[in-house]
Amino acid sequence: MKTGVPSVLAGLCLAIGAWVGAAAADEIGDAENGERIFRKCASCHQVGQGATHRVGPHLNGIFGRRAGTVDGYGKYSDGLLRAGNDGLIWSLEKLHAYLENPKYLVTGTRMNFAGLSDAQDRADVLAYLRQFSDNPANIPEAQPTAIAPEVELPPGILALVGDPEYGEYLASECTTCHQRDGSDQGIPSITGWPQEDFVIALHAYKRKIRPHPVMQAYAGRLTDDEIAALAAYFAGL
Amino acid sequence: MKLNRRAFIGTGAAAAAALQAPMVWGATDGRPKVVVIGGGAGGATVARYLAKDSKGEIDVTLVEPSRQYYTCFFSNLYIGGFRDLSSIAHSYGTLAAEYGVNVVHDWATGVDRDAKTVTLAGGAVLPYDKLVLSPGIDFVDGAVPGWDVSAQNRMPHAYKAGSQTELLKAQIESMPEGGRFAMVAPPNPYRCPPGPYERVSMVAHLLSQINPTAKILIVDPKEKFSKQALFEEGWNSHYAGMIERIGPDFGGDKVEVDPGEMTVTIDGVVEKVDVCNVIPAQKAGRICEIAGVNDGNWAPVNGHTMVSRIDGNIHVLGDATNQGDMPKSGFSANSQAKVAAMAIRGELTGSKVFPAKFSNTCWSLIDADDGVKVGASYEATDEKISSVASFISQTGEDASLRKQTYEESLGWYAGITADMFG
Numbered sequence: 239m240k241t242g243v244p245s246v247l248a249g250l251c252l253a254i255g256a257w258v259g260a261a262a263a264d265e266i267g268d269a270e271n272g273e274r275i276f277r278k279c280a281s282c283h284q285v286g287q288g289a290t291h292r293v294g295p296h297l298n299g300i301f302g303r304r305a306g307t308v309d310g311y312g313k314y315s316d317g318l319l320r321a322g323n324d325g326l327i328w329s330l331e332k333l334h335a336y337l338e339n340p341k342y343l344v345t346g347t348r349m350n351f352a353g354l355s356d357a358q359d360r361a362d363v364l365a366y367l368r369q370f371s372d373n374p375a376n377i378p379e380a381q382p383t384a385i386a387p388e389v390e391l392p393p394g395i396l397a398l399v400g401d402p403e404y405g406e407y408l409a410s411e412c413t414t415c416h417q418r419d420g421s422d423q424g425i426p427s428i429t430g431w432p433q434e435d436f437v438i439a440l441h442a443y444k445r446k447i448r449p450h451p452v453m454q455a456y457a458g459r460l461t462d463d464e465i466a467a468l469a470a471y472f473a474g475l
Numbered sequence: 476m477k478l479n480r481r482a483f484i485g486t487g488a489a490a491a492a493a494l495q496a497p498m499v500w501g502a503t504d505g506r507p508k509v510v511v512i513g514g515g516a517g518g519a520t521v522a523r524y525l526a527k528d529s530k531g532e533i534d535v536t537l538v539e540p541s542r543q544y545y546t547c548f549f550s551n552l553y554i555g556g557f558r559d560l561s562s563i564a565h566s567y568g569t570l571a572a573e574y575g576v577n578v579v580h581d582w583a584t585g586v587d588r589d590a591k592t593v594t595l596a597g598g599a600v601l602p603y604d605k606l607v608l609s610p611g612i613d614f615v616d617g618a619v620p621g622w623d624v625s626a627q628n629r630m631p632h633a634y635k636a637g638s639q640t641e642l643l644k645a646q647i648e649s650m651p652e653g654g655r656f657a658m659v660a661p662p663n664p665y666r667c668p669p670g671p672y673e674r675v676s677m678v679a680h681l682l683s684q685i686n687p688t689a690k691i692l693i694v695d696p697k698e699k700f701s702k703q704a705l706f707e708e709g710w711n712s713h714y715a716g717m718i719e720r721i722g723p724d725f726g727g728d729k730v731e732v733d734p735g736e737m738t739v740t741i742d743g744v745v746e747k748v749d750v751c752n753v754i755p756a757q758k759a760g761r762i763c764e765i766a767g768v769n770d771g772n773w774a775p776v777n778g779h780t781m782v783s784r785i786d787g788n789i790h791v792l793g794d795a796t797n798q799g800d801m802p803k804s805g806f807s808a809n810s811q812a813k814v815a816a817m818a819i820r821g822e823l824t825g826s827k828v829f830p831a832k833f834s835n836t837c838w839s840l841i842d843a844d845d846g847v848k849v850g851a852s853y854e855a856t857d858e859k860i861s862s863v864a865s866f867i868s869q870t871g872e873d874a875s876l877r878k879q880t881y882e883e884s885l886g887w888y889a890g891i892t893a894d895m896f897g
Contacts, residue, residue: 320879322875323875323876323878323879324876324879325876403827404827404829406528407813407817407829408829408832410524410813410894411810411813411832411833411834413890413893413894414806414809414810414834414887414890414891414894415836415883415886415887415890415891416886416890417886417889417890417893418893419893421886421889422886423882423885423886423889424879424882424883424884424885424886424887424889425883425886425887425890451866452836452848452850452866454864454866455834455850455851455852455864455865455866456834456852458852458863458864459832459852459854459863459864
């Protein structure tokens with residue numbers, strides 16, 4: 239029986255290896271390659287011994303941290319702070335989503351970054367960053383399903399043309415809380431948002447990628463057409 | 476195609492889409508007339524949306540006795556010292572001036588459903604094509620033995636905001652040191668399920684500042700109440716030892732009061748109190764009974780359009796309705812008003828009709844910067860309005876989330892009052 243155990247493990251390692259690409263089973267990606275890709279990030283972020291806040295916060299210890307809470311960094315966007323309070327924790331899955339397109343998680347984020355569309359690139363950067371986080375909860379084996387699904391919306395959803403008249407009716411549900419005049423006391427303004435940002439944000443709530451429970455409940459029952467209709471209406475205000 | 480109005484209502488969106496020509500019923504200037512009774516979260520909203528979205532095609536009259544409307548929501552925050560009274564007062568000037576709503580400050584005293592007219596206390600008779608009733612609540616006679624509205628100055632209900640809220644706060648402020656505040660809580664269903672318990676929180680907040688040895692006694696006929704775990708956690712952490720609740724297992728459902736003696740008798744045991752807030756059992760506002768659209772204490776409605784199940788020319792909104800899963804709240808009434816406005820406009824002017832969607836969130840403040848919420852989204856079925864997804868704050872949440880939740884409620888207040896009054 240003793241010989242059977244390693245062979246099972248080996249099979250498992252192979253499966254995981256195939257799943258995340260070329261990386262070894264105990265890694266989430268290739269940290270060496272990640273370090274190279276991180277040069278794209280380094281104009282704003284430092285990581286490692288002696289890292290300090292620059293345009294963006296340093297990234298030491300980011301795994302497992304609540305968004306918007308690193309000590310001494312005072313330049314977070316309102317949206318990121320709100321997301322942190324809503325319960326956004328930087329898990330491997332959320333970091334994957336944020337790196338794919340920061341707007342999926344936070345509308346109005348100050349992280350002005352086009353995103354890494356290649357899942358392997360993201361995995362590699364995150365493998366590199368994880369070397370500077372020591373939160374044991376983020377050892378990948380503890381999160382076997384943590385490799386994020388792609389959050390990119392199919393092009394068809396973004397191309398839908400909304401019916402503004404339907405949007406106006408549906409919007410009456412939003413304006414009970416989101417003030418039409420653009421005030422953002424306590425609740426963010428959604429008036430005049432670009433349509434694409436609006437569609438991305440509502441789908442992120444609908445798919446529970448974003449944490450806010452009220453928005454998850456309201457967006458969860460909107461169809462793709464209804465989201466497009468709302469986006470068309472609010473963009474035109 | 477022959478189309479009677481009942482069948483029309485029943486078939487909803489499909490029929491509306493099939494119907495191209497506007498349907499206009501006789502009215503002196505040719506415009507269809509809608510009369511709305513009650514200027515709160517349901518009535519003000521439906522009046523505003525009808526006037527705004529029909530672009531003047533519908534003649535909208537809003538009948539509301541008060542010139543100054545105090546929202547029940549956030550009136551507890553006034554008691555706690557977090558808002559002043561003027562900040563929850565609203566008037567109807569914008570609805571009249573910017574939206575063309577004919578605002579009549581009078582009481583509706585009669586509805587003739589055959590003639591389709593409303594009679595006002597001042598004697599005027601208003602014809603309607605569609606009538607919307609949004610009267611809120613009244614109290615069930617004899618619900619708390621010993622109490623009736625003639626005793627409301629000794630033992631305020633403060634469950635319709637304004638002078639009653641002011642009175643209750645003044646009474647709490649002049650309680651003797653170490654005195655006792657009692658609340659007689661209502662049985663289900665009633666306006667604003669977390670309201671009595673948010674009020675207790677706000678009374679405790681006020682007393683902890685001005686009279687910290689005072690006590691609070693809740694006499695409650697219900698076994699459980701809205702957001703109970705959240706309130707009880709907050710009471711333990713903010714107001715330890717101050718609040719006692721007597722539920723039905725200890726006689727909370729067998730209560731009578733004596734406003735002259737200022738006593739509350741619980742299952743035969745007499746308790747002397749200094750302030751007594753009696754929130755009696757509730758029913759639909761009286762005009763629903765007068766119009767004959769109640770079944771029991773509430774007015775049953777069809778959730779697709781909020782039309783009365785008893786009269787196809789009458790829509791009923793908010794607390795007064797029996798609709799299904801939505802709580803009686805200002806948010807619910809505002810949400811229902813938009814569905815009703817869309818349906819009424821569709822019938823009267825042939826505008827597009829979309830499927831009904833509803834939502835509700837109730838925020839409550841437990842102490843400074845400690846806000847919690849509960850809510851859901853809803854859709855209409857033929858039987859009722861059904862909850863499709865819900866959420867509630869969790870115990871043990873950190874202070875920054877609770878503060879954010881409170882700040883959200885401030886944003887919501889600004890949003891909903893703008894949505895109601897323009």
